[in-house]
Amino acid sequence: xxxxxxxxxxxxxxxxxxxxxxxxxxxxxxxxxxxxxxxxxxxxxxxxxxxxxxxxxxxxxxxxxxxxxxxxxxxxxxxxxxxxxxxxxxxxxxxxxxxxxxxxxxxxxxxxxxxxxxxxxxxxxxxxxxxxxxxxxxxxxxxxxxxxxxxxxxxxxxxxxxxxxxxxxxxxxxxxxxxxxxxxxxxxxxxxxxxxxxxxxxxxxxxxxxxxxxxxxxxxxxxxxxxxxxxxxxxxxxxxxxxxxxxxxxxxxxxxxxxxxxxxxxxxxxxxxxxxxxxxxxxxxxxxxxxxxxxxxxxxxxxxxxxxxxxxxxxxx
Ligand code: UDP
Numbered sequence: 001x002x003x004x005x006x007x008x009x010x011x012x013x014x015x016x017x018x019x020x021x022x023x024x025x026x027x028x029x030x031x032x033x034x035x036x037x038x039x040x041x042x043x044x045x046x047x048x049x050x051x052x053x054x055x056x057x058x059x060x061x062x063x064x065x066x067x068x069x070x071x072x073x074x075x076x077x078x079x080x081x082x083x084x085x086x087x088x089x090x091x092x093x094x095x096x097x098x099x100x101x102x103x104x105x106x107x108x109x110x111x112x113x114x115x116x117x118x119x120x121x122x123x124x125x126x127x128x129x130x131x132x133x134x135x136x137x138x139x140x141x142x143x144x145x146x147x148x149x150x151x152x153x154x155x156x157x158x159x160x161x162x163x164x165x166x167x168x169x170x171x172x173x174x175x176x177x178x179x180x181x182x183x184x185x186x187x188x189x190x191x192x193x194x195x196x197x198x199x200x201x202x203x204x205x206x207x208x209x210x211x212x213x214x215x216x217x218x219x220x221x222x223x224x225x226x227x228x229x230x231x232x233x234x235x236x237x238x239x240x241x242x243x244x245x246x247x248x249x250x251x252x253x254x255x256x257x258x259x260x261x262x263x264x265x266x267x268x269x270x271x272x273x274x275x276x277x278x279x280x281x282x283x284x285x286x287x288x289x290x291x292x293x294x295x296x297x298x299x300x301x302x303x304x305x306x307x308x309x310x311x312x313x314x315x316x317x
Contacts, residue, residue: 002026003235004065004107006052006098007072008045009036011169011182012113012224016069017042018175019228030061031072037183052094058101067109067238068102069231070095073142076188077117077281080139091142092149099153110150111234114163116220116247116286118144125253126220126289129165129245137281151243160238167220167249167288169227171308172315179315190219190256191312194263199272205256207278216256218285220249223303223311233297249288250301259305266309 003020007013008029013036017027021042028046031038041047046064050057052072062068073091074080080087095112102110117140118133135141147163154161170191173180182192190203197203208215230248237244254262264271293299303311 001067002028002065004028004030004061004068006030006068006070007036007113009033009038009040010071011180011184012227013071014040014180015173015224016071016228016231017045018173018177018180019225019232021045023232028061028063028065030058035184040180042177052090052097055097055101058098059105062101062105062107065107067111067235068098068107069111069235070098071113073113075139077137077139078188078279080137080142081280084138087138087142092145095146095149099149102159103157108157108159108240109235109238110159110161111231111238112146112150112161112163114147114165114245115140115143116165116167116249116288118147118165119286121283122285125285126251126287127247128289129247129292136283139281147245154241154243158241160240161243162234162238163243163245164230164234165245165247166227167222167247167286169224170221171223171225171303171311173225174311174314181315182312190259191221191263191309192316194260194271195267195309195313195316197271197273202272202274203260204276205273206276206282208275210278210284212255212284214255214257217282218253218255218287220251220253220287221259221305221308222249222301223308226301226303230293230297230299233299237297244296246293246297247288247290248293249290250304251288251290253285253287254305259309262305263309266306266313
């Protein structure tokens, strides 16, 4: 089966590409390389460097495909607060174009990269898929709008779809081509920033006065290899006319200070830090209830925070 991987040159998309290839899938990639890297396209993969905002690019990329894994999109909470229109255009309008081109091409299987940011500040923790959805930032609002659009598409056009609501993705896959590292510029994510912290440029802790036991935000980290395993299981479990939503996390939360402690252990010295104001759009605590994915997809994340930190460290060297 040939799968179109949108966003296949980015951190998570390229991990999906490599994993799918090793499992015998054929791959096409659509990516504008605005944040990804063309040099991460493996040999033998059909690559369209193009945009979700250009229907012709999408139609070209879909040629010969039977399913789509849709990773492409803008994904930074802080940036989305500054540029909400950009996020709406690329994420929501881009996905509308993708769904229309899939319909034109008769492709009816979709696995979508959604986000825990769709829930906003949770009323109950851990968060279940049927929890209220009140995003606290434009990024989460775009992911929620897309999830709703996909539900409508399953109901009206009968596509088979799954939305995977990621909590915090970390770690890296070492492929035959080397480590598929997170290569964002600027890097905003906690674990790579912690591992790059220096006394001259210490990692900032965004808020030390959150209503949590140590005053720093709590997040649920899932290894990117476990995350992609869930995508492949979700692809196999798709049913026509159904749109299933699954949380992907580990089911456990770590505060920013706990992540820094784990990283300090991994590097063998105390990582320098500095307190900074809260970041716009951040909820205090996000922890996934992953029982639905465990039950329905027979998925169990097996890689803990220590391995996520160790693999990130190895991938950044
Ligand atoms: N964070 C931080 N310093 C950084 C980057 C992130 O304190 O340099 C915090 C951030 O406020 C959040 C958590 O770490 O509470 C995870 O942030 P990240 O950007 O990695 O992922 P997000 O939760 O935005 O998806």
